[in-house]
Amino acid sequence: MPGHSIITSEQLEEFDRRGVLRFAGLFSVDRVRSLREYVQSRLARLGLWKDGAWHLDPAARPRWPATGLKTSEAIGNKHPAVEALLEEPALRAVVEALLDGCAVDRKMSGRPQVLFTLPNSDTWTVPTDWHMDSPRLASGKQPGVQLFAFVDTVEPRGGGTLVLAGSHRLLNEGRFIRSREVKRLLCREPFFRELYSEAPPNVGERARLLGRVGTVGSVELEVMELTGLAGDAYLTDLRVLHSGAPNTADRPRIMATHRFVRADVVQELSKGYGWT
Ligand SMILES: O=C(O)CCC(=O)C(=O)O
Numbered sequence: 001m002p003g004h005s006i007i008t009s010e011q012l013e014e015f016d017r018r019g020v021l022r023f024a025g026l027f028s029v030d031r032v033r034s035l036r037e038y039v040q041s042r043l044a045r046l047g048l049w050k051d052g053a054w055h056l057d058p059a060a061r062p063r064w065p066a067t068g069l070k071t072s073e074a075i076g077n078k079h080p081a082v083e084a085l086l087e088e089p090a091l092r093a094v095v096e097a098l099l100d101g102c103a104v105d106r107k108m109s110g111r112p113q114v115l116f117t118l119p120n121s122d123t124w125t126v127p128t129d130w131h132m133d134s135p136r137l138a139s140g141k142q143p144g145v146q147l148f149a150f151v152d153t154v155e156p157r158g159g160g161t162l163v164l165a166g167s168h169r170l171l172n173e174g175r176f177i178r179s180r181e182v183k184r185l186l187c188r189e190p191f192f193r194e195l196y197s198e199a200p201p202n203v204g205e206r207a208r209l210l211g212r213v214g215t216v217g218s219v220e221l222e223v224m225e226l227t228g229l230a231g232d233a234y235l236t237d238l239r240v241l242h243s244g245a246p247n248t249a250d251r252p253r254i255m256a257t258h259r260f261v262r263a264d265v266v267q268e269l270s271k272g273y274g275w276t
Contacts, residue, residue, distance in 0.1 A: 006090065006093040006094055006097060007021075007094060007097045007098070012097070012098075015098060015235070015237070017166070017169075017220075018165040018166055018222070019163075019165060019166060019167065019168035019169070019236055019237035019239065019240040020163055020165045020224065020234060020235075020236050020237075020240060021098075021234065021235050021236075022228070022232070022233075022234050023090075023094060023232065023233050023234070023235065024228070024229075024232050025229075025231050025232060026088065026090050026091055026094065026149070026231065026232065026233040027085070027088050027090070027091065027149060027231040027233065028088065028231070029230075029231060031084055031085065031087075031088055032149075032150075032151055032230045032231045033230075034081045034084065035081045035082060035084070035085065035114075035151050035256065036151050036152055036230065036254065037081075038079055038081040038082070039075055039114060039116065039151065039254055042074060042075045042076070043074070043075075043252075046069075046074065048118075048252075054251050054252065056118065056119065056250075056251075056252075061118065061119060061120065062118055062120045063120060063121065064120045064121040064125075064246040064247075065120075065127070065129075065244070065246075066120060067116065067117040067118060067120060067244070067247075068116075068117065068118030068120060068252075069116060069118065071113070071114055071115070071116045072113075074116075075114045075116060077111045077112060077113050077114060078111070082111065082112050082113075082114065082256070083111060083112065085112045085147075085149060085256055085258065086112060086258065091147065091233070094235060095145060095147075095235070095260050098145050098235055099142075099144070099145060099260065099262055102262045102263065102264055103262075103263040103264075104144070104260045104261065104262065104263060105261045105262065105263040105266045108261040108266055108269070109144075109258065109259055109260050109261045110258075110259070111258075112147070112256050112257065112258040113256065113257050113258070114151070114254065114255075114256050115148075115161070115244075115253070115254070115255040115256060115257055116252060116253065116254055116255075117159040117244070117246075117247040117252060117253040118247065118252050119247050119248070119249060119250055119251065119252065120159075120246055120247050121246035121247065121248050122248060123207075123246070123248070124157040124207050124245070124246055124248045125206045125207055125245075125246060126162060126195075126206045126207060126209040126210055126223060126243075126245070127162070127206075127243045127244065127245060127246075128195070128196050128197065128206075128243075129243055129244075130164065130183070130195060130196060130241040130242065130243050131179045131183075131241065131242070131243070132167075132179050132182065132238070132239055132240060132241050132242065133146060133179075133238055133259055134238040134239055134259075134261075134269075135176055135177055135178045135179065135269070135272060135273075136171050136172055136173075136175070136176065136177040136182065136239065137176060137265060137268050137269070137272065138174055138175050138176050138268070138272070139265075139268055140172045140174065141262070141264070141265050141268070142168070142237055142238070142239070142262070143238045143239065143261060143262060143265045143269065144238040144259060144260045144261040144262045144265070145235050145236065145237060145238060145259075145260050146235070146236045146237075146238050146240075146257060146258070146259050146260070147233060147234075147235055147256070147257055147258040147259075147260070148161055148226050148233060148234045148235075148236065148255060148256075148257050149231075149232075149233040149255060149256045149257070149258075150228040150229060150230055150231065150232045150233065150254075150255055151230060151254040151255055151256055152230050152251075152252075152253075152254040153228070153229050153230055154226070154227050154228060154249075154253050154254075154255060155227060155249055156225060156227050157225075157245075157246075157247075157248045157249065158227070158247055158248070158249035158251075158253055159244075159245055159246065159247030159248075159249065159252075159253025160225050160226040160227045160228075160245060160253065160255070161225075161226045161242055161243070161244065161245065161255065161257075162210075162223060162224065162225055162226070162242060162243045162244075162245050163223075163224050163226060163234075163236055163240055163241070163242040164195070164221055164222070164223055164224075164240060164241040164242065165221065165222040165223075165224050165240070166219050166220050166221040166222060167219075167221060167239070167240050167241040168236075168237035168238075168239035168240045169219045170182075170186065170216055170217075170219055171185060171186070172239075176268075176272035182241075183196060186216075189216050191212075191214035191215075191216060191221065192216075194209065195209065195212075195223070209223055210223055210224075210225055211223060211224075225245065226255075238259060238260075238261070
């Protein structure tokens with residue numbers, strides 16, 4: 001199968017089982033630097049980046065869950081440096097392997113998006129707004145994969161996305177299920193009641209949920225934080241539950257995401273959403 005040589009059979013097995021795979025240095029230094037410089041140039045207009053350093057006014061610091069800026073307006077994604085992420089040969093090969101050679105529907109997949117969070121909290125927590133970016137399909141097919149790329153270093157508690165490894169294997173029960181129904185169904189399980197629940201009232205106490213492992217039926221789950229160096233990336237199954245997280249670091253979190261939707265599920269997705 002073309003592209004498979006970039007991924008070992010152990011990695012493919014891990015992706016099937018956990019729905020999450022890490023790729024250190026997936027992107028070339030130059031490609032990531034171009035994107036980082038584009039983001040910095042946009043933020044320079046707002047006075048947040050100047051003379052090669054961040055200038056963040058503590059008095060104007062947003063408070064989690066606010067991220068500080070409307071990223072689509074302040075940064076945007078209609079720029080060659082953002083779109084160029086998709087041209088990375090190693091990324092293309094990895095996606096092809098994870099989709100078992102299936103074509104990607106470019107229209108449904110849209111453009112990559114920058115994920116940006118200003119420092120916005122002193123206290124780190126595991127949030128409650130777990131969601132996924134694709135429904136469960138009646139056919140049980142994997143709808144695609146999602147890229148989470150590091151445009152700059154993201155350290156632990158520095159705003160990296162949280163993912164629930166293994167969650168893509170839940171609720172594949174032969175019917176179309178949207179994200180909000182997934183939440184209702186999963187809350188029957190003690191593991192998920194705690195993950196989705198606002199209790200305990202002190203949000204800082206929820207930090208202990210990071211690394212939490214559990215099982216639902218035969219499915220093993222683990223709460224993970226995505227962290228890495230510029231150029232590193234994770235690929236996740238599009239059904240994996242994930243959440244934004246507070247940024248307790250002293251610099252912004254800059255990542256990028258892209259959803260690769262399989263061409264062979266577009267009809268089923270459209271029908272399920274009532275678009276056709
Ligand atoms: O890391 C984040 O800000 C969350 C990203 C997210 O939920 C998504 O891209 O679907």
